[in-house]
Amino acid sequence: MIELxxxxxxxxxxxxxxxxxxxxxxxxxxxxxxxxxxxKSTLMNVIMNYINxxxxxxxxxxTLEYTNKKNEVKIHQLxxxxxxxxxxxxxxxxxxxxxxxxxxWSSNTxxxxxxxxxxxxxxxxxxxxxxxxxxxxxxxxxxxQIVSDTQVMLMDEVMNGLDPTHVELISQILxxxxxxxxxxxxASHLLENLEKYADRIFFMKNGELILINxxxxxxxxxxxxxxxxxxxxxxxxxxxxxVFPETNVKVLPNDITLIDVRGYxxxxxxxxxxxxxxxxxxxxxxxxVTLNDLYSMYYQEV
Amino acid sequence: xxxxxxxxxxxxxxxxxxxxxxxxxxFFSCYYALKxxxxxxxxxxxxxxxxxxxxxxxxxxxxxxxxxxxxxxLTVFAATIYPQWNEYDKKRLDAIRQHNMKEYxxxxxxxxxxxxxxxxxxxxxxxNPRYYTYENTYATWDGHYAYLYSASRxxxxxxxxxxxxxxxxxxxTALQTxxxxxxxxxxxxxxxxxxxxxxxxVLKDRRNTTLLQGLPLSDWRKLxxxxxxxxxxxxxxxxxxxxxxxxxxxxxxxxxxxLPVPIYLASEKLFSNITIGQYVMQNLxxxxxxxxxxxxxxxxVSIVIKNEFANxxxxxxxxxxxxxxxxxxxGAIRDVHWYPTSYIQTGQIIAGYRNFxxxxxxxxxxxxxxxxxxxxxxxxxxxxxxxxxxKFRLF
Numbered sequence: 001m002i003e004l005x006x007x008x009x010x011x012x013x014x015x016x017x018x019x020x021x022x023x024x025x026x027x028x029x030x031x032x033x034x035x036x037x038x039x040k041s042t043l044m045n046v047i048m049n050y051i052n053x054x055x056x057x058x059x060x061x062x063t064l065e066y067t068n069k070k071n072e073v074k075i076h077q078l079x080x081x082x083x084x085x086x087x088x089x090x091x092x093x094x095x096x097x098x099x100x101x102x103x104x105w106s107s108n109t110x111x112x113x114x115x116x117x118x119x120x121x122x123x124x125x126x127x128x129x130x131x132x133x134x135x136x137x138x139x140x141x142x143x144x145q146i147v148s149d150t151q152v153m154l155m156d157e158v159m160n161g162l163d164p165t166h167v168e169l170i171s172q173i174l175x176x177x178x179x180x181x182x183x184x185x186x187a188s189h190l191l192e193n194l195e196k197y198a199d200r201i202f203f204m205k206n207g208e209l210i211l212i213n214x215x216x217x218x219x220x221x222x223x224x225x226x227x228x229x230x231x232x233x234x235x236x237x238x239x240x241x242x243v244f245p246e247t248n249v250k251v252l253p254n255d256i257t258l259i260d261v262r263g264y265x266x267x268x269x270x271x272x273x274x275x276x277x278x279x280x281x282x283x284x285x286x287x288x289v290t291l292n293d294l295y296s297m298y299y300q301e302v
Numbered sequence: 303x304x305x306x307x308x309x310x311x312x313x314x315x316x317x318x319x320x321x322x323x324x325x326x327x328x329f330f331s332c333y334y335a336l337k338x339x340x341x342x343x344x345x346x347x348x349x350x351x352x353x354x355x356x357x358x359x360x361x362x363x364x365x366x367x368x369x370x371x372x373x374x375x376l377t378v379f380a381a382t383i384y385p386q387w388n389e390y391d392k393k394r395l396d397a398i399r400q401h402n403m404k405e406y407x408x409x410x411x412x413x414x415x416x417x418x419x420x421x422x423x424x425x426x427x428x429x430n431p432r433y434y435t436y437e438n439t440y441a442t443w444d445g446h447y448a449y450l451y452s453a454s455r456x457x458x459x460x461x462x463x464x465x466x467x468x469x470x471x472x473x474x475t476a477l478q479t480x481x482x483x484x485x486x487x488x489x490x491x492x493x494x495x496x497x498x499x500x501x502x503x504v505l506k507d508r509r510n511t512t513l514l515q516g517l518p519l520s521d522w523r524k525l526x527x528x529x530x531x532x533x534x535x536x537x538x539x540x541x542x543x544x545x546x547x548x549x550x551x552x553x554x555x556x557x558x559x560x561l562p563v564p565i566y567l568a569s570e571k572l573f574s575n576i577t578i579g580q581y582v583m584q585n586l587x588x589x590x591x592x593x594x595x596x597x598x599x600x601x602x603v604s605i606v607i608k609n610e611f612a613n614x615x616x617x618x619x620x621x622x623x624x625x626x627x628x629x630x631x632x633g634a635i636r637d638v639h640w641y642p643t644s645y646i647q648t649g650q651i652i653a654g655y656r657n658f659x660x661x662x663x664x665x666x667x668x669x670x671x672x673x674x675x676x677x678x679x680x681x682x683x684x685x686x687x688x689x690x691x692x693k694f695r696l697f
Binding site: 048050052074076079080082084092100104 | 304305306308309312313316509510511512513514515516517518519520521522689690691692693694695
């Protein structure tokens with residue numbers, strides 16, 4: 001378990017993180033979503049103690065804090081951050097990288113071959129990493145963190161440069177690691193993918209962490225809350241508000257209209273669907289608001 | 303720590319700059335062995351014709367000189383000292399013609415002792431003219447040193463069991479060449495190489511920050527491992543250098559670890575011999591201490607200033623510092639033995655030559671190790687304190 005307590009970071013007088021307090025539990029995947037430059041990486045760097053916060057502290061397992069260098073080593077035994085693919089040693093092989101990480105964290109060496117196989121890296125793992133494509137390098141970085149086998153894993157843009165097959169593969173491994181009791185914190189822009197496996201998703205804005213459930217109550221529940229309509233013209237929207245004056249309607253910058261149907265029964269839903277059909281709006285779905293919608297709502301407000 | 307050592311060592315060996323240093327050392331080593339070493343022209347060489355010419359000239363003088371009351375004092379002096387001198391030259395000449403190396407060594411040792419005694423005492427005689435170079439006001443003393451050195455060396459050959467040859471007498475065998483190099487610039491070359499090896503050992507990690515930053519190892523230990531890798535890498539520089547040694551060995555013979563190396567005892571103003579084996583081992587130990595000095599110094603500068611150029615600059619200052627205060631005989635009025643930089647020419651310190659130049663008897667192997675070791679401890683202690691600071695970042 002890792003706890004952030006009143007973390008504050010300022011750069012040049014600007015608040016990057018403002019009094020962030022949150023607890024991440026074992027067996028949990030946390031998603032961090034925010035546009036570039038809003039503090040995701042800073043938050044991870046604070047967790048790793050690469051950046052000293054101006055105030056607040058990081059507490060691991062209720063006891064360990066970054067109070068001295070000895071504790072830092074102890075925490076780094078348990079918390080790791082995925083390396084950046086541009087930082088790999090081009091002259092040495094992927095397998096050497098994995099062996100080094102495995103021995104640095106004294107993890108089970110069997111994990112090396114297992115991970116190589118699981119990520120489909122067998123054909124190139126013995127070649128120098130300088131010959132790898134972006135996707136291959138990204139997979140290697142992910143594999144390095146997997147073989148380090150730490151209790152808490154931080155991953156910044158883990159899916160960068162990966163094709164859909166590998167995105168899916170890595171997602172499955174993350175879910176498996178979660179079931180092993182790991183705490184995984186992922187910063188990603190692949191929102192649909194993140195939505196699938198993350199237990200809690202946080203948005204970051206103005207230095208604050210906002211749980212998306214607070215923005216959209218019931219987001220994580222499996223119930224019908226929203227009708228998503230693509231390409232609803234203004235006149236139809238005006239007409240809709242006249243017909244359904246009690247219903248909340250929100251137009252997103254990405255040309256999607258969200259109709260709030262929380263608590264509606266089948267008959268009321270039927271009326272709305274009928275209205276849409278009568279107005280030749282056939283591209284709509286009934287379900288809940290997506291992470292993409294929330295992102296659009298939150299960060300692209302007009 | 304083993305895994306981290308492996309990472310560091312892999313990087314060290316694949317570092318283009320380090321590979322270039324090894325290649326340059328290999329090139330210099332081969333160039334020296336093939337071009338410079340064969341052209342070595344010692345002042346004190348085995349020259350049968352020179353001995354013969356001197357012997358015959360003096361013999362003719364002795365056979366024809368008439369000593370009476372009117373004879374010039376210098377002629378009397380020459381007639382007094384030449385018979386013994388010529389006896390040694392005759393023995394040398396006979397020994398070299400009969401290839402009796404032991405006998406040659408014995409009579410040559412006596413020849414040098416006698417020649418030095420006669421030359422130093424009297425202002426009328428001179429040492430080998432090659433000591434009297436332009437602006438060398440210490441030529442007589444240099445000759446005196448060289449003659450006593452040679453006397454002691456030849457005495458060592460007489461007492462030892464090593465196979466003797468002209469190459470051994472002229473110090474041309476591989477091990478003797480190594481000894482001569484250790485007496486001149488080889489320690490400096492090794493120290494400068496060590497400096498270049500170490501200059502980026504910390505700061506190179508800035509290129510792989512995310513890969514290395516979170517490793518579960520304290521910065522202090524990382525620094526120790528980096529230092530260890532630099533030390534090992536610096537010692538490996540011996541490999542390309544030894545290629546040249548093998549080439550010389552194939553041409554002039556390897557030599558013998560039991561061959562004598564004269565050591566000047568400044569307090570007693572005389573020489574005693576140690577073996578080349580001892581001389582090389584003492585040099586190696588001294589150079590390892592110097593490696594530790596430069597490695598700890600550069601690691602310290604790396605974590606304080608965090609600039610490779612600054613590392614190079616500070617290291618270079620220590621390499622050349624001795625040239626700034628060195629003056630012949632200055633040891634008599636200044637405590638140069640407390641400056642670590644006075645010990646940079648390790649071979650000359652062990653051989654006592656530095657004491658001879660500084661006119662002191664304080665620059666010894668033991669004092670050198672103490673002073674350099676103390677500096678290493680100070681550098682490491684400061685580094686330890688800095689690396690334990692909570693907000694300290696290694697790179």
